[in-house]
Amino acid sequence: MSSKHLLLTALADINESLRSRWFMIYTLIFGGIVVALFITGLTESRVMGFTGLSRTLVTYLQITMAILPIFVLLTTVRSVAGDREAGIFEYLLSLPVGLASWYWGKILGRFAVVFLPVFLAMMLAVIWAALKGAEIPWGQVLFYTAMLLVLAWCFLGIGMLISSLARSADVAQGAAFLVWLVLLLFLDLILLGIMISDGSSAETVVLIALTNPLQVFRTGAMMLFDPQLVLLGPSAWVILDTFGQTGFLVWSLVYPLVLGTFCAWLGYVVFKRGDLP
Amino acid sequence: MININNVSKTFRRTTVLDGINLIINKGDRIALVGSNGSGKTTLIRCLLGEYIHDGEVLMNGLQPRQHREAVLKRVSFVPQLPPPLRMPVSQLIRFSAEVCDSDPEKIYAVSESLGLDARQFKSQPFVKLSGGQKQKLLISIALGRDSELLIMDEPAANLDPEARHNFFSLLAKKQKDTAMIISSHRLDEVAALVNRVVELDQGNVVLDDKVADQVDMDSILDCEVKLVRAEVAFANTIKEWGFVSENKGITWKGEVAGPDRLRFLGVLSRYAGILNGINMQERS
Numbered sequence: 001m002s003s004k005h006l007l008l009t010a011l012a013d014i015n016e017s018l019r020s021r022w023f024m025i026y027t028l029i030f031g032g033i034v035v036a037l038f039i040t041g042l043t044e045s046r047v048m049g050f051t052g053l054s055r056t057l058v059t060y061l062q063i064t065m066a067i068l069p070i071f072v073l074l075t076t077v078r079s080v081a082g083d084r085e086a087g088i089f090e091y092l093l094s095l096p097v098g099l100a101s102w103y104w105g106k107i108l109g110r111f112a113v114v115f116l117p118v119f120l121a122m123m124l125a126v127i128w129a130a131l132k133g134a135e136i137p138w139g140q141v142l143f144y145t146a147m148l149l150v151l152a153w154c155f156l157g158i159g160m161l162i163s164s165l166a167r168s169a170d171v172a173q174g175a176a177f178l179v180w181l182v183l184l185l186f187l188d189l190i191l192l193g194i195m196i197s198d199g200s201s202a203e204t205v206v207l208i209a210l211t212n213p214l215q216v217f218r219t220g221a222m223m224l225f226d227p228q229l230v231l232l233g234p235s236a237w238v239i240l241d242t243f244g245q246t247g248f249l250v251w252s253l254v255y256p257l258v259l260g261t262f263c264a265w266l267g268y269v270v271f272k273r274g275d276l277p
Numbered sequence: 278m279i280n281i282n283n284v285s286k287t288f289r290r291t292t293v294l295d296g297i298n299l300i301i302n303k304g305d306r307i308a309l310v311g312s313n314g315s316g317k318t319t320l321i322r323c324l325l326g327e328y329i330h331d332g333e334v335l336m337n338g339l340q341p342r343q344h345r346e347a348v349l350k351r352v353s354f355v356p357q358l359p360p361p362l363r364m365p366v367s368q369l370i371r372f373s374a375e376v377c378d379s380d381p382e383k384i385y386a387v388s389e390s391l392g393l394d395a396r397q398f399k400s401q402p403f404v405k406l407s408g409g410q411k412q413k414l415l416i417s418i419a420l421g422r423d424s425e426l427l428i429m430d431e432p433a434a435n436l437d438p439e440a441r442h443n444f445f446s447l448l449a450k451k452q453k454d455t456a457m458i459i460s461s462h463r464l465d466e467v468a469a470l471v472n473r474v475v476e477l478d479q480g481n482v483v484l485d486d487k488v489a490d491q492v493d494m495d496s497i498l499d500c501e502v503k504l505v506r507a508e509v510a511f512a513n514t515i516k517e518w519g520f521v522s523e524n525k526g527i528t529w530k531g532e533v534a535g536p537d538r539l540r541f542l543g544v545l546s547r548y549a550g551i552l553n554g555i556n557m558q559e560r561s
Contacts (some may be wrong), residue, residue, distance in 0.1 A: 001347075004375070005376055008375055008376060010371055011368075011372075012364055012368065012372050013367055015363075015364045015365070016362070016363050016364055019363040019364070019402060020363060086361050087356065087358055087360045087361075088360040088361065088362060089327075090322070091358070091359075091362075091415075092329065092360070092362075093325075093327055093359040094349065094352070094354040094356075095349060095372075095373060095376050095377060096345065096346045096347075096348075096349035096350040096376055096377060097345075097346070097376045098345060098346055099345065135434070166550050195319065204517060241397045250455070273329070274329065275322075275327065275328045275329055276322075276327040276328070277322060277327050277328075
């Protein structure tokens with residue numbers, strides 16, 4: 001794989017994305033969330049006013065968890081499968097760029113454009129808090145940055161796999177939506193309902209929850225704010241018994257990273273072995 | 278130079294290419310003709326290593342799919358439909374030049390000779406250019422680097438007569454060292470450019486013939502067309518070819534690129550009823 005071609009492809013993809021409408025909407029949404037959080041006064045204390053950043057960050061992360069996956073999935077499959085349909089692949093892949101450089105360069109460029117707006121919006125909150133003289137929970141900021149990174153990477157990998165498998169933008173978009181819906185259906189609250197109605201063991205339900213990247217992200221984000229996972233309910237006991245707090249925090253970073261990388265790699269294998277345009 | 282051995286391509290249950298065998302040598306200028314769905318684009322994509330297929334395509338002994346970079350460095354391609362790229366013109370030129378290890382200045386120079394000042398549009402997204410401008414830029418990218426095989430899908434369809442002449446002149450400079458495949462669904466569009474015609478029908482080669490190679494690609498014909506009466510529709514058409522009239526639309530004078538003669542006569546044939554005389558003289 002040529003690093004020069006990888007970089008050129010990544011830059012070309014970034015340039016393509018910066019000029020597309022979805023990127024503007026995407027950036028506005030995440031920037032807007034941070035601004036809205038401050039305007040609506042969702043800060044550390046309603047009584048004392050803004051004294052810290054923890055609550056703002058947790059809220060931001062919870063909202064991000066709801067929006068980012070579907071946004072990354074849909075924009076990735078729409079633009080990758082859409083580019084193929086529109087003849088962009090036919091032309092650009094007639095140039096002497098290696099398939100590995102092309103595919104991984106595209107992922108790299110796409111990752112930059114989906115991660116940076118989310119990260120920069122969070123940094124905006126940190127800067128604002130620093131200017132207000134509030135205490136910055138650096139540990140939390142670092143962990144949340146890492147979580148956003150792996151969440152974006154995980155769903156980008158899934159999006160690239162779907163784009164490689166689907167031959168049209170419409171099919172890719174439908175499949176992406178279906179994947180997101182399935183993951184959403186296996187969140188803890190719904191799982192809890194299944195557990196009660198079907199009499200499934202708590203371990204089975206927790207195992208399903210632990211393989212769902214959305215749930216892993218949700219639990220991890222909650223854990224820093226609520227170490228006993230009181231908000232999460234009974235499944236928290238099994239999680240804490242099995243992993244311990246540190247163990248789960250490591251899992252919440254490693255698992256989505258591995259899943260995203262595996263999906264991206266599988267997508268590459270499919271892409272490399274099939275028709276390109 | 279290029280061996281196409283028993284190449285077949287099937288999409289689901291539809292066979293698009295059915296055991297194609299061709300040998301393409303340096304200096305061959307091939308018109309790849311056939312109706313829509315005959316397999317022209319599929320064959321081109323197999324040559325570019327973009328499709329998985331049965332059989333074998335070898336360029337100087339290398340397979341395009343397995344040795345993409347080595348093979349495609351020697352191949353230039355102009356697609357029929359410009360891709361809707363949003364990247365700015367300058368970035369497209371830089372990207373193409375860098376992956377091909379060529380000089381962007383060569384691309385700018387070719388675009389200028391085709392009548393497109395690419396620097397003027399350098400920050401404009403490629404997709405926002407007009408059809409003719411896009412075509413000129415894609416041709417500039419293809420001709421602005423060294424290659425041994427030039428594949429062009431209806432390349433001159435959107436060009437004005439002057440740009441066509443300059444395009445033919447550029448092709449003339451490359452004809453000795455380069456093999457060319459010019460795809461078109463109409464032979465008269467490309468007949469004067471080529472020395473070999475390959476016709477595809479339902480995925481099979483139904484004609485592979487050498488043709489007289491007497492037209493100088495760089496030549497120019499001085500033309501005079503006389504009408505029995507002035508006609509507005511004719512005037513509008515002939516003005517697009519750069520012709521001017523000195524006697525209120527009865528006699529028209531202008532020049533036509535040598536390889537464009539058949540196309541020009543095709544245009545005149547639409548006005549056969551009002552033609553009074555045609556004189557075409559190759560400029561020495």
